Amino acid sequence: MSLGEPNRVAGSSDNSDSLSVVAIIVSWNSGEWLIPCVQALSEQSHSNLTIAIWDNASSGPTLAVLDQISDSYPMTRIFRSDANLGFAGGNNRAAEKYPDTNFILTVNPDALLDHDSVRFLVRAAATDEHCGAIGVTQMSPDGLYFDGIGDCYNPSGIAWRGMHGQPARALGSAPRKIISPCAAIALYRTSAFAACGGFDEDFFCYMEDVDLGFRLQLAGWHCLHVPDAKAIHFGASATGSGSDFSAYHGHRNMIWVFCKNMPGVLFWLFLPLHLVANLASIAVLVARGKPGIAYRAKIDALRGLPAMLGKRRAIQRRRKVSILTILQKLTFKLQAGQLFR
Incomplete structure (x- = not known):
């Protein structure tokens, strides 16, 4: 599989090849998506790579696929959960x-990494502590x-994948700073992941x-997008694009992200924008025939707010960067077509 021909990595003179990576695939009824995903990981040029699947209590055909992976890819370790812990809990x-391990690589089952992608990611991390x-x-x-080329976050609390749906073009090779990578395919430094x-x-x-x-940004870390590390992402293979499930969690969680993380005076400065964004998101869901989802998402967000504000206090106490940083x-210009997907 090849996604273009960017600066292919040859024998590296640095020691990044010795750094260990565990690629974690969280599966929930992911079925046949799993085999090509594991195959692409097994072909990575980075040598110190372990593959692990956390299965969130799948049923049906996925069970046979997991057995097939155990036979065909014996280097892959499979953990079977008795309950669906979600993407967050499964990865944790x-x-x-x-x-x-030095690094954790989160990989959606519907993602296919190009041959050198992990090596590009690790090399970038190795040169930036x-x-x-x-x-x-x-x-x-x-x-x-x-x-997507990294997540964008607007002061209103609206988030989207940068350049999603835009025609592909050359991006250069230099890493650039972003607020967050999309965890469909993202490399996390284990020490940073654990500390946060x-x-x-x-x-x-x-x-x-x-x-x-x-949270990583607030704790003094930064996040990068490495253009030469590429992957195909099919998207929403388990939960469905535009499904009630994705709408509920996305519209609930947008409130929690803002209330937990927006620091200091920025919280109060942007709170009116956040309230407007929530009203707009409700209107969008109602227009899509999902008034019940809108109601439940926002009510459940408010019910969970005391716990989130408790987390906020701990997060903000540990903040190591300035408000200006x-x-x-933040991305102030909203990307057309990406609101409330």
Whole structure:
């Protein structure tokens, strides 16, 4: 598989090849998506790579696929959960199995990494000790469009994948700073991941990556996008694009991300924008025939707010960067077509 011909990595003179990576695939009824995902990981040029699947109590055909992977890819370790812990909990539990690895690579089952992607990611992390997380260039299945080049976060609390759906073009090779990588394919420094508590399991899924990226920023880490690290991302293979499930979690979690992480005076400055964004999101869901989802998402967000404000106090006490630094990480121009997906 090839996603273009960017600066292919030859024998590296640095020691990044010796750094250990565990690639974690969280599966929930992911079925046949798993085999090509594992195959792409098994072909990575980075040699010190372990593959782990955390299965969230799948049923049906996925069980046979997991057995097939055990036979065909014996280097892949499979953990079977008795309950669905979500994307957040599944990654956290799997990461706990590998406390000594240098890096954690989260990989959605519907993502296919190009041959050198992990090596590009690790090499970038090895040369920047303050980098806590790195994202790839996510491409559409036909390779003609960007699926995302890192998350963007507006002061209103609206988040989206940068350049999602835009025609593919050359991006250069230099890493660039972002607020958060999309965790569909993201490399996390284990020490940073652990220090910040990993993914917030109350989120279950959706926007848990933006939340973690924001917390990393507040703790003094930064996040990068490495253009040459590429992957195909099919998107929403388990939960369905535009499903009630994704709408509920996305619209609930947008409130929690803002209330947990927006620091100091920025919280009060941007709170009116956040309230307007929530009203707009409700209107969008109602227009899509999902008034019940809108009601439940916002009510449940408010019910969970005391716990989130408790987390906020702990997060903000540990903040190591200035308000201005965070302000510079925000994206003020909204990307058309990406609101409330």
